[in-house]
Amino acid sequence: MAKTVTKSAGKSAAQVKPKAAAKPAAKAAAAKPAAKKSAPKTAKAKPAKKPALKLSMLKPSVNNLAVRVFARAAGFDAAETDAWGHTRSPEYMARNPAHLTPMIEDKGLPRGVLWESCAIMQYLANKHGLEKFYPKAPAKRAMVDSAMFYLIGTLYPYVARATYPALGFPHYAGEVGHSDAHPDKKSEAQKAAMAAIAEPLEVFHSFFRDGKPFIGGKHPSIADIRLAATLEFLAVIDYALPKWAKEYMAAIEKKLGKAYAEPAGDVRGYIAYVRSQAKASA
Numbered sequence: 490m491a492k493t494v495t496k497s498a499g500k501s502a503a504q505v506k507p508k509a510a511a512k513p514a515a516k517a518a519a520a521k522p523a524a525k526k527s528a529p530k531t532a533k534a535k536p537a538k539k540p541a542l543k544l545s546m547l548k549p550s551v552n553n554l555a556v557r558v559f560a561r562a563a564g565f566d567a568a569e570t571d572a573w574g575h576t577r578s579p580e581y582m583a584r585n586p587a588h589l590t591p592m593i594e595d596k597g598l599p600r601g602v603l604w605e606s607c608a609i610m611q612y613l614a615n616k617h618g619l620e621k622f623y624p625k626a627p628a629k630r631a632m633v634d635s636a637m638f639y640l641i642g643t644l645y646p647y648v649a650r651a652t653y654p655a656l657g658f659p660h661y662a663g664e665v666g667h668s669d670a671h672p673d674k675k676s677e678a679q680k681a682a683m684a685a686i687a688e689p690l691e692v693f694h695s696f697f698r699d700g701k702p703f704i705g706g707k708h709p710s711i712a713d714i715r716l717a718a719t720l721e722f723l724a725v726i727d728y729a730l731p732k733w734a735k736e737y738m739a740a741i742e743k744k745l746g747k748a749y750a751e752p753a754g755d756v757r758g759y760i761a762y763v764r765s766q767a768k769a770s771a
Contacts, residue, residue: 539566540617543594545581547573549656549759554718554752555606556591559711561748563619607637610711621708629706636697636704636712644689645719650682652722656763683726694733702740709741714749717741721753725760 542565546553560567575581576588584602585592592604597616603609614623624630646664653660654675660666665678693716697704703713717738723730730738742749 539564541565542567542613543570544568545570545572545590545592545594547571547590548752548755550590551718551722551756552606553591554721554756555711555715556593556609557752558714558718558745558749559610559613559622561752562709562714562745563613563617563622565613607641607711607715610714614711622705622711622714624705624710632697633704633710633712636693636710637715639689639692639697640712640716640719644686644693644716647682647685647689648719648722651679651686651728652725654679655725655767656722656760683728686723686728690731690734694731694737698737703737703744709744713741714745717749718753718756721756722760724757725763 542560544556544560544567546557546569548571557567557569572581572590572592576585576590582588584594585604587604589604591606591609592602593609593613594602595612598612603612611623613619623633649658649661650664650666654666665675668675670678693704697712701707703709704716705711705713709717720730720734720738742753
C-alpha cells in the first residue's frame, strides 16, 4: 500500500509542477494578444455624402427661390440648370408638359420629374426624413400644409396680381392681367390686390405663427421658406411690410444663412434691375 501511495504521490507531484509553471506562461501568452487589441488601427470616418439633386430653375422667380433655399438649407448637392428661355423647348416639354419651374429629376418618381415648389419640398423632406423642415407628427404637419396651401391659394394670387406687371412676368390664365381687359381695369385689379394683401398676411402672423418665431416653431419649416420667398417680391412695388414681417424675414435669413441669402440675392438683383429700368424710362 505504501508503494502505491508513494507512486501516486510522485505522479501527482509531477503533474502539479508543469501545471504551476504553465500558468504564468499562459497569462503571458494571453496578455500578448490583449496588448495588440488595445491599440487597434482606427479608420478615419468618411463624411456623409450629400444627396444629389438635379434642379431646373429660373433665378428671378419666387417659386424657384423657395426650392433653391430649401435645397441648400437641407444639405443637398444640387446641380442647378438655368432653364431661362428653354421651358418650351421640345426636350423640356417632353419631360414636363406643363413647362413649369422649378423642376427636379429623380429616378424614384413615377414619371422621373416633379414640379410645383411645395410638392418638391414635401417630397424631398419625406424621402430624406427632414423633420425639422417638415414635421412628421400629423397635427404639426397639418399646420405646415395648411399654411402652404393658404399661401398658394390666397396670398400668392394677390402678390402675383400686384407685382407681375412691374416685374414684366406674364400673368396666369384667368388673371385680369392675362385678359384683354382695358388697361384701366388691369390697373384697378392691381391696386385692389395690393390692398388685399394685408389680411392674409396678418393670418400668417396671428394664426400660423401664433407667437412662435416661425410657422415651424423654433426652426423654419418649408412653409416659412415659401412665405419668406413670396414676400421678397413685394419690394418691387414698395409694399410697406409690417414690422413683424420684416423681423420675420430677417430671422429666417439669419437662421439659414447663405442657404437663404445667396439665392435670394438673385431675386433681389432682378428686382433692383427692374426698378432701375423703370426709373430710366420714367
